[in-house]
Amino acid sequence: MAFRNFLYLLQLICAVTLSLAATVQVTPPSAPPSDNVTTVYSNFYGISLELSFINYYFGNDTSSIPQPVLNYLSALHNRTDGRPVRLRLGGNSMDSSTYIPDQQQIIEFTDPTANVNDQPVSYGSVLFDVMKATSDTIGGVDWLIGLSLRDPNSTNTPLVAGDAQKVLGDDLDAFLLGNEPDLYTSHGDRPGMANYSVYDYIGDYWVTFGNLANTSDGDVLSLDKIAGPTICCSWDLSAVLTSGWLSDFNDRLKYITLQHYPQNK
Numbered sequence: 001m002a003f004r005n006f007l008y009l010l011q012l013i014c015a016v017t018l019s020l021a022a023t024v025q026v027t028p029p030s031a032p033p034s035d036n037v038t039t040v041y042s043n044f045y046g047i048s049l050e051l052s053f054i055n056y057y058f059g060n061d062t063s064s065i066p067q068p069v070l071n072y073l074s075a076l077h078n079r080t081d082g083r084p085v086r087l088r089l090g091g092n093s094m095d096s097s098t099y100i101p102d103q104q105q106i107i108e109f110t111d112p113t114a115n116v117n118d119q120p121v122s123y124g125s126v127l128f129d130v131m132k133a134t135s136d137t138i139g140g141v142d143w144l145i146g147l148s149l150r151d152p153n154s155t156n157t158p159l160v161a162g163d164a165q166k167v168l169g170d171d172l173d174a175f176l177l178g179n180e181p182d183l184y185t186s187h188g189d190r191p192g193m194a195n196y197s198v199y200d201y202i203g204d205y206w207v208t209f210g211n212l213a214n215t216s217d218g219d220v221l222s223l224d225k226i227a228g229p230t231i232c233c234s235w236d237l238s239a240v241l242t243s244g245w246l247s248d249f250n251d252r253l254k255y256i257t258l259q260h261y262p263q264n265k
């Protein structure tokens with residue numbers, strides 16, 4: 001069973017307006033726990049980055065990554081006990097964007113009328129070079145990157161997966177396949193489908209799994225780096241897990257991922 005960890009991604013929305021500063025009393029145990037308990041490493045918490053803002057954070061190419069960002073990430077790396085800093089590149093825009101390998105600009109907006117929370121871009125392979133350079137400069141990043149499930153048959157998805165794997169190698173921790181599929185219906189991402197269900201989702205997962213076995217970097221499925229379901233709002237996690245999704249894809253899953261917003265109870 002490849003699936004060996006639970007990772008809850010904290011989705012940090014660009015402007016966090018809520019300040020929930022409840023005091024939590026923590027009483028650490030006086031003795032270490034017994035063997036074989038779940039270990040939460042010091043790099044568990046990471047930072048979530050939305051694709052459509054990536055040039056603000058990381059510049060335009062490998063020679064223009066802003067020094068303050070590198071300093072900040074280095075400072076985090078200094079506090080992870082030598083483990084890579086966990087960074088997630090994803091979001092609605094990762095789900096809606098198109099990868100164009102030879103595009104010179106790191107990103108270009110493709111829909112000026114798009115809703116601010118989902119601005120599609122096209123992006124070039126320089127993005128992966130910048131991610132790799134960041135990792136090399138700060139001493140190690142575990143990158144998690146989104147793969148779109150909006151069109152499960154899209155040939156762009158295996159292209160992204162293969163090219164990212166080629167450039168990032170072991171620095172690519174996981175592929176987050178599908179972003180908030182429980183919102184596909186309400187966001188109109190499955191036109192012609194009144195109610196995109198967990199069973200439709202499982203079917204889509206099968207299709208994309210097949211495609212990930214044949215990418216620009218060969219079979220990335222067998223690397224066992226897939227993460228999901230990355231639901232947030234309308235589906236219940238345990239219902240998804242017991243629907244057949246977990247038993248179907250268990251062999252290839254690295255993480256179970258869930259998005260949690262401050263307003264979620």
Ligand SMILES: *[C@@H]1O[C@H](CO)[C@@H](O)[C@H](O)[C@H]1NC(C)=O
Pocket residue numbers: 034035036
């Ligand atoms: C911990 O797991 C290992 C490998 O499965 C096993 O050999 C060992 O006996 C376990 N230890 C305890 C205390 O359960």
Ligand SMILES: *[C@@H]1O[C@H](CO)[C@@H](O)[C@H](O)[C@H]1NC(C)=O
Pocket residue numbers: 058059060064065066
């Ligand atoms: C990236 O390119 C844009 C447009 O040319 C420029 O305004 C911006 O300053 C550049 N960013 C960096 C970090 O060099």
Ligand SMILES: *[C@@H]1O[C@H](CO)[C@@H](O)[C@H](O)[C@H]1NC(C)=O
Pocket residue numbers: 071072074075078
């Ligand atoms: C990392 O730690 C080293 C050793 O303590 C220190 O010299 C360096 O300034 C730190 N770097 C950052 C970016 O905090």
Ligand SMILES: *[C@@H]1O[C@H](CO)[C@@H](O)[C@H](O)[C@H]1NC(C)=O
Pocket residue numbers: 151152153207
């Ligand atoms: C994807 O391709 C499969 C055949 O491999 C087809 O049955 C299915 O309808 C396609 N899905 C979409 C959303 O186009």
Ligand SMILES: *[C@@H]1O[C@H](CO)[C@@H](O)[C@H](O)[C@H]1NC(C)=O
Pocket residue numbers: 195197
């Ligand atoms: C959509 O499907 C879910 C799960 O099967 C169900 O709970 C919900 O009532 C359905 N919604 C509509 C509008 O049919």
Ligand SMILES: *[C@@H]1O[C@H](CO)[C@@H](O)[C@H](O)[C@H]1NC(C)=O
Pocket residue numbers: 214215
């Ligand atoms: C793999 O993908 C390539 C490029 O899309 C295609 O030409 C080839 O037929 C595929 N091979 C298999 C075994 O599906």
